[in-house]
Amino acid sequence: MAQRFAPDERSAEITAAARTLFATRGIAKTSFTDVAREVGVARGLIYHYFPDKDALVTAVLDQHVARFVTSVQEWDGAREPGNINKALVDCISLLRSHLRSMNPMHTELQRVENTGLYNRFLHQAVTAIVDCLQLTTIEAYAKLHRIEISHVRETFYVLIYGLVGLARNNPAVGDDVLIDITRQVLRLPVEVGDPQ
Structure with missing residues (x-):
């Protein structure tokens, strides 16, 4: 039985x-x-x-998104408030880690026939991450610093989407470059002792 x-x-x-x-x-x-x-x-x-198969594929991709959001929440809970440089280093490390963990599935999503599926997945993932950051990190940052950008939600969406694309399509780009791009786009202050 x-x-x-x-x-x-x-x-x-x-x-x-x-x-x-x-x-x-x-x-x-x-x-x-x-x-x-x-x-x-x-x-x-x-x-x-x-x-149908589309519902099954969606469930698989939903799990990837949920794991990434959970790791962002865990990162935010362990984050050292006010330490912008460490937060940037940890965020880029987290991004790279998730791109590696999805590698077999990412390879499959890169196929031309799966372009629509990949775009839907990436939109869902980036939106979920921005939702999470908006309720946690962005709100906490705003209590300590003036936010120097307009259209905060949209800027984070474009930034994360761009970082994923750059890191995925050009793995030779170093973390220092991704951190610098993030700092510039978000107009984050350079802290004393930060590498520039």
Whole structure:
């Protein structure tokens, strides 16, 4: 007799199997039958949780976004208030870490046939990160410093989108360059002892 799972557990198990298969076989070459075989269930059960492949792909990408947002929240909780340079170094490190952790899936999303999916994912990820920063880091910064930019939300959106693109498409660009770009775009003050 098959083991019974709570709906959330089963959905998570299916999503994890799909993530693995998408990264190794590709999104286009992974069928619901493949996912069902990986999980060890009937194909119809996959349809019970995900009406179509697009919903399953969205669930996999939602997990990546949620992990990134959680790490931004953890970073913000551990951040040393007022230490702008350390915050910038840590943020760029966090960005690079997430780009590396998604590497097999990123490779799959880079395929021409997945351009729309990648754009949707990137928009969702950047929007979620900006939402998180707006409620945490930006608000905390505004209590200590004057924000020197207009259109704060939109500026952060463009900045994060641009940093992801630059870091992903040109990995040779150093962290110091990404930090400097961030400092310039956000008009952050240079602290005494900061490398310039």
